[in-house]
Each structure stands twice: as structure tokens, then as C-alpha cells.
Amino acid sequence: MAQEIERKFLINKKEWQNVEKSQGNLYRQGYLLTDPNKTIRVRQTTEKAFLTIKGLSIGATRPEYEYEIPMEDAKELLDNFSVSELSKIRYEIVYENKIWEVDEFLGDNTGLIVAEIELESEDETFNIPSWIDVEVTGEDKYYNSNLTIEPYKNWRNK
């Protein structure tokens, strides 16, 4: 089965400011469906767009089916079919041969920065950069789909 294995971390904002990074990529993404068992997402980046179906996470593993779609379709689907939406700037940082994807959320999620690393297996080991803080893998409230419903600005204990 198609799946992604991914671990997710908060970052140390002070350390993060000093990390050398190239320009980020603006992501606009919306959900055609969000329920506890599956999400259907349309994501538009500067150059490409994708339709993605994700299933239920077990540990760091989640079924994922992703298809590239035309940019124009993505815009129409986001404008006309999505029930909730968010934007973020994504940075890709290479650290000891692994790619960390760091998302600085915008809008109602401004202030939240989350780093993800994709793995080949649940038990793959990797080195952790100094700007990584606590792990939040599997914590529902950090799911992007949930951030469209209960955004960071509404959280009581940030």
C-alpha cells in the first residue's frame, strides 16, 4: 500500500532564525474532505499542484495517494470545492543527507512552525539538527487538516 512514514517536530524559533536557508515556497492547500479516517487535499505550490488522499495514521505511518494535477484545476478546486484552507511557507533544509521540510504557517496559524522528516521505515535513525525541539508525531492538533478547523491562534496552551 502507498504510504508515507513521517516524524514531526516543533522547532526552536531562536535557533531557526539563524539557519541558512534558500527562499521558501508558498503553499496554498485546501481540503475537499476532512474526517478522522481520511482527508482529501488539494495543494498548490508556485510551480505544481497535487491531489492527495490520506488515511488514518498508525504511529508515524499513514496511507497516502498523491497525484499531480494541472495548476488551473487546483485553483478551481480550491476556489469552489474546498471546505477549509490554509497557507504556509515551506523551506527544505538538508541536514546530514536527510531533507527536513519546515513549514512556517500563515494567516490564523501564524507563529506555528513545524518540521517534518520523511523516513523509509518507522525505525530508521537520523541525526537531529540543533534547531529541532520536541516531537509531536501523531498529535492530532498539528495535522494540517485540523489546523484549518482549529487554527493555532485559538489554542489556549501554545
Add this chain to the structure above:
Amino acid sequence: MAQEIERKFLINKKEWQNVEKSQGNLYRQGYLLTDPNKTIRVRQTTEKAFLTIKGLSIGATRPEYEYEIPMEDAKELLDNFSVSELSKIRYEIVYENKIWEVDEFLGDNTGLIVAEIELESEDETFNIPSWIDVEVTGEDKYYNSNLTIEPYKNWRNK
């Protein structure tokens, strides 16, 4: 906007029996989402599979976004993610340069046979074969997504 313009008809079963046709193609299709405003469908045929998002119909016109996906993905999505499903045998009949798609439904929809013709515009004219009966374009109960919820066998006035 991507869209399909389609008119739908019931058929005269007696006449239909006498129509010369090549072997039909078995379609298995399931819905990841069915609501009045949009449906998300996975369709698996003998050789190909598709993920399709359809919007609200206005007249014979409906927004439609269709993407071919791997057969294996389609099977997994149908097995694990669809909320309702149906099967049918599709025949394609060429009549006076237009293609008629005729669906003989199976399972709980056995007995229902529906013919569709895709048009370039709402006002395109076309010739109607003798085996076509009344038009049902826009009648909700004939939407395939609705047939998975309220199948033909439950209809009081067939």
C-alpha cells in the same frame, strides 16, 4: 472550468435486447464522498482507473475533474476508503456519429439501464435511436452516487 455536458435517458428494454453490441466493460466504482454539492469517485474498469471530482449540475452541465490513477491505487482506495459502491456493465454504441454510453447496473440496481450522451454544448442537437425512452437528465435519483445510497431495488415506483 472543466465540465461535462451530458444528457441521460432510460431505455426501452425490449428494443435494447435487439441492439447489436460488442462485449461490455465491467465498471466498479465507489465514492469517497457524496454530498449534494460534490462527489469524489474512484472508478476501476478492466484496463484503467480514474479519480473524479464532480460538482453541482446546472441543467445538463456539471463541473468535472478527472485524473487517471494506477489500477492498484484504485483497488486500495475502493477497498479502504469508499463509503458506498456500485457495479455496472458499460456498453458503447455509436449511433449517427455520436457515442451512447449504456450502463446496465448490477447488484441492488439490477434492472436499471441508463443511456448517456456527452455533448459539446447544452443546445447541441443529435438523433435519438429507437431504443431510447424518456429523458431523465437532472433527476437526482439516477445519479450514480445516489444509486449507491438508494438503489433501484428500493424504489417504489420503478
